[in-house]
Amino acid sequence: MVHTVFIDGAAGTTGLEIADRLAGREEFEMVRLNDAERKDEDCRRSALNYADFAILCLPDDAAREAVAMIDKESGTRVIDASTAHRTAPGWIYGFPELVGPNVIAGADRVSNPGCYPTGFLALIAPLVRAKLLPRDWPYTVNAVSGYSGGGKGLIERFEGEGSNIAFRSYGLGLDHKHLDEMQRKAGLEYPPVFAPAVVPGFRGMVVEIPLAIRAMRNAAAAADMRDELARYYENSPLVTVHDARSEVSELLLLKDAAPSDRLDLYVFTDKDGDTARLIAVLDNLGKGASGAAVQSLNLMAGCDPQAGLHI
Template structure:
């Protein structure tokens, strides 16, 4: 069976990478619009309602408008890569490792996770569920991303002469990723989020520092590592490092794409201080790769088909 897919916003960074991952896959037929039709409401409405699955790679307001163009009585299912519906009623949060592949497969409306929340939630959500970490802790997140996550304007800024080496932002403490981090980790308080961008095209490191000795249940860093390893056992996408801690974690300026995510738990000698770290591709598991993973599930296909993953 061939599934018809329409990428609304196909000219953007995320849309382009999704299309690349679908190239040569006979299971899909892409519905495309030419440059003149991409902003034509009637043409988009027709394409959205013709598709078996519509993937929205749009700003938040435009994504909401696109959903309104879809006939609710029709057969179109939706994957929204924006942050418009990540905590909305009636939408499935598209993180199969956390919510369950079956739930994603059965959904009609799937909201792709944000790139930073993907790393944070992969680390924290399973440990809160297991009651190894408290839900009422004041969590902080320090994260650095490649500049491709900022779209065409930030890409141009970083690739022009005089580009910055480092950009820190979010100083109003109201980043759009905060609601989904709190909601999907099951936390009592919003996290304190410190995002930044470096002069690397792609890649991301998300870190959650923890003073475990100040927690009432006094968890040990080894417990956290073993719990994460058990939670993701058998996953082809998410891996937990159980080897001796590397001396450093790197982002390369021109790294190759990947849809995998690596998790690390670093602890001090007593195990009462820990740094939880996720390393992923902001355009892979943080965006386009996650969308393709969810698309596979919606279409009843093997979950990792077409993903860029390390050899088994």
Template sequence: MAHTVFIDGAAGTTGLEIRDRLADRNEFELVVLDDARRKDPAARREALNDSDFAILCLPDDAAIEAVAMIDPSSKTRVIDASTAHRVADGWTYGFPELVGRDAVSSARFVSNPGCYPTGFLALVAPLVRAGQLPADWPYTCNAVSGYSGGGKALIERFEGEGADIAFRTYGLNLAHKHGPEMKVHAGLDHVVLFAPSVVPAYRGMVVEVPLHVGAMANDPHADALRDALLAFYEGSSIVMVSRGDTASELLIHRNAEPSDSMTLHVFGNEGGWNARLVAVLDNLGKGASGAAVQNLNIMAGLPECTGLRLI
């Protein structure tokens, strides 16, 4: 018997991509509200409480409201793609590679990771756990994304009539909403200095953590960092670690195909004083919708890669 899934906010960018990934899946039956009913609180409440799974693709306030609509006695299990519950008590962080697949499998409430934090945490969290990187270091994260991650308003700014934006940097108040998520789930002592930017490509993301490793007390070498990441993600079909990086550039393509995988790179200079940790992913894939489907698969007891686009 198919699991019923209600995507609350299915008309948004993330919701549409999740629907697309589930469209031909006979393991799931989508609960769909027409345009007249999808903003009706009574219809939403019914769908939220009667479905096996609810995936919330909503602004933070609306996601909190949706969770409050779910009766404690309901069987519904929740995946929240908003920022609202990523460091909240009672929620499991939906990064199976980091928190463990058993934790996701048994959880009722799962918070989907943010797109930028997915790249940062994939690089840093395993290395802090392994003692290769210090928890008390003042980390910096530079990142660039396609504009689809900003939702309909930002898409219109980049695609609308007369649009001429070539580059957008933001978060200039140094209080980006991803800060707590990155600190908590990497096990850090300090908030990350985060510098996000957007370019005129629909999808794609490069997340970089530059490191002065020679100034660290344990003086880790880039090769040791790469080896630790290779060991941590061994066997993963979703997160791949590049071996012996010699690339001279990493690119975001304007017309990239959707992808639910992520590739990690470790670059080091001769002598090992500096290192650049870099994650390349699709902000709508492993950074959003693909991660939600991965979590849904695990929670439903299915192979985690089912229906994902891994290239």
């Protein structure tokens, strides 16, 4: 069966990569609009209601407007890559490793996880569920990402002539839009203190959660956390929990990194087990954006779950 797919926002970084991943796949037929049609509301409305699947690669307000254009009787199923619906009622969170692939397969409305929350939740959510970490701890998150996650404007700032940016810290108002998503999906009492930054590499990210285990109530040993994560993801083709004891504890983001939909998790600890660093390494455009959308699309369309992914 051939499914029609319309990418609303296909000219952006995420949309372009999704289109590239779907190119040549016989299961899908792309619904395309030219430049003038993309700016015409009636043309967009027609495409959104014609397609079997609409993938939204838009700013939040535009994504909400697009969803409002879709008639219930059209049967169009939606994957939203924006922040707009990640905690909205009636939307399924598009993280199959956390919510279950069958849940996403049967969904009509799926919201892509954020790139930073993907790393944070992959580490924290299973450990909180297993009661190896407390819900009421004030977690902190230190993270760096490639500049592609900031869209065309930030890409131009980093790649423009005379650019001298080495490290861009942001979210200094401590009200980052990912906070609600991170808190709710991990089941935490408090939002984390989130310190994101951008470095001069195009893609890739490192998300780190430092833990003062000795000061925490009801926190498990770091080795038990690692074992639980390994058990939780043992059947996942995308997620690898590494044995940090036998691997070089240096994590690198490469400026010329190839696209990847992998998610690599690490648990490092000191010799006494008093402190730990939980670290996730992923591609902000892969498992953190376009790859996640394709993974959800595969499940919803009943295709090979790994088709179009870089593993």
